[in-house]
Amino acid sequence: MTFTPASAKTLTADEISSMLAGELCGSSDAVFGQVQDLKVAQANEVAFFSSKPNEMGQHPSDDDFQAMHGSKAGLLLIDKKCPPPSQCHIKVENSGLAATIMAQFWQSRRAAFTAGIHPSAVIEDGAQVAASAYVGPNCVVGKNSTVGADCILYANVVLYDNVHLGDACVIQANTTIGSDGFGYSWDGQQHQHMPQIGGVRIGRGVEIGANCCIDAGTFEATEIGDGCIFDNLVHIGHNSKIGRFVIMCGQVGISGSATIGDGALFAGKSGAAGHLHVGAQARIAACAAVMSDVEAGQTVAGQPAVEIKLHQRMMATIRRNARR
Secondary structure (H helix, E strand, C coil), X not given: CCECCCCCCCEEHHHHHHHHCCEEECCCCCEECCECCCCCCCCCCEEEECCCCCCCCCCCCHHHHHHHHCCCCCEEEEECCCCCCCCCEEEECCHHHHHHHXXXXXXXXXXXXCCEECCCCEECCCCEECCCCEECCCCEECCCCEECCCCEECCCCEXXXXXXXXXXXXXXXXXXXXXXXXXXXXXXXXXXXXXXXXXXXECCCCEECCCCEEECECCCCEEECCCCEECCCCEECCCCEECCCCEECCCCEECCCCEECCCCEECCCCEECCCCEECCCCEECCCCEECCCECCCCEEECCCCXXXXXXXXXXXXXXXXXXX
């Protein structure tokens, strides 16, 4: 139940190149034990640089290239098409992925925690926590809930009753999973609450940020598929079915009974209305409001969300008219 420092193991440039199946160019007598930002890295640290456009299609600027060439890092990870720097470097297919692999080697979250249950945590009747899981301070694991192998629950995570976490999930602090879904019926005088007894079922390798809320299903479980990644302040409404490897950025909201296909991406502050379907690999732009079904692979933007090229034409028309 204790936090332990990152690995003190150091590697040579040759060893790092071998781990990454990369091409080492130049030589270095240094040994390395950390991945650091390009602009502040020192002679015993590894940094990375990509000459490829980012997720928004933006290419590195001249200043970015100058920062790479002027970096004090003892070892650079670069993509194969990047103009080679003068310092020692390793060419790889994906420099960001290579840096992630090395950072995990030196600073893995799971290696930083000793398995166990913090004394202040509450494990209610019928709950099961795998021996290799870590349950942090003031967490609550409700009745008949399960926490899978190698999971990490940071401080103040609350799992209500009938919440099931697959193996290797990471739940950041203050997240609540399995709270009552937003289900009410009007009787003419007041809103009557429909009991929400379906719980939540979460797949393997899911990572959920801080202060997220995932509601229990009414009769059947709200579902989150394997490998999903949720940023902070994400809300998933009751009865929703989220596919595998879905990404949801900060402040995304999904209304009840929505279904989201594998690999879909919701950018920050976007959301989807209830009872609709977003197809696999769809892309939802920042602040977009999805009010109707989105086809697989489609990119949409706007409020209400429409196909992104149509949205761009609409915005251009508004700008032209505003200048008249």
